[in-house]
């Protein structure tokens with residue numbers, strides 16, 4: 001029996017991969033490429049009292065090797081002196097780097113809400129020709145560690161540790177007792193769940209709008225009638241407003257490194273199309289999101305992949321339904337239906353993008369061709 005709970009997930013962050021490995025018991029986990037061992041960074045101490053690790057390494061190393069090995073030593077007894085670990089066990093994985101320059105196949109899944117059996121078949125739409133998997137938030141509220149492990153298994157099993165995965169947090173992933181532990185498992189810089197990335201001829205940003213309503217909403221435990229006087233006492237469990245401002249500072253400081261790469265944004269909630277109900281509870285942070293958008297336009301964003309609306313559709317520039325004007329197309333790439341979840345099969349080239357909304361049986365429900 002394998003020492004692994006599931007295949008690893010190779011997350012994309014900046015010009016690195018962050019490989020998430022889940023084992024069945026506590027142990028020391030490493031990734032070996034050639035003669036080099038990579039561990040989770042922990043200021044020199046190797047973690048042995050948990051059953052997972054997020055291991056960061058340069059993309060170029062794995063892109064060249066096209067294979068990696070997980071090395072695992074089960075913890076017998078970690079002590080101040082003479083710790084005991086079991087003999088190493090290993091498992092090999094092949095990796096397919098994103099080397100295409102035209103017709104890059106990305107599959108976008110969002111709003112799974114724990115319907116793994118309905119969502120998993122979506123990813124096989126492109127078969128072996130899938131280049132990038134995008135998992136864009138709202139897998140669901142997190143009350144237990146098992147909830148996280150279920151997500152790790154879902155992503156590991158559909159990507160098989162073989163293709164790069166772009167992973168973003170959704171607003172439902174910020175809910176529940178253990179929501180604060182998201183960054184233990186999923187790609188982040190420190191505790192920041194927003195970051196830039198490069199991937200072959202692609203580059204972009206993963207953004208995180210946090211919740212879909214204001215921090216003082218009663219749903220988040222805030223006692224609204226007291227908030228004006230004592231927000232620190234009567235506020236709820238969220239503080240996303242300053243987080244969004246920090247994200248704005250990140251965007252302001254961001255410079256494109258590869259000028260010829262196709263730049264796009266991935267965000268569970270679309271900051272320029274937060275809702276179609278103008279002035280409603282979800283129409284929030286217009287000023288901040290307008291400033292985000294100024295930066296996205298400056299960076300030359302060609303398109304944005306989003307979910308959250310539970311309906312699959314395209315939002316083109318000048319679309320009157322948007323809360324803010326934008327010059328790039330937005331793919332709202334997931335629908336939640338009784339029998340199936342709909343995802344988006346997106347094929348991008350330099351000049352154009354083809355978007356197919358598909359169901360769990362591989363049926364195409366809509367096709368859109370967009371000039372970029």
Ligand SMILES: [Fe+2]
Nearest residue numbers: 138170171308
């Ligand atoms: Fe959502």
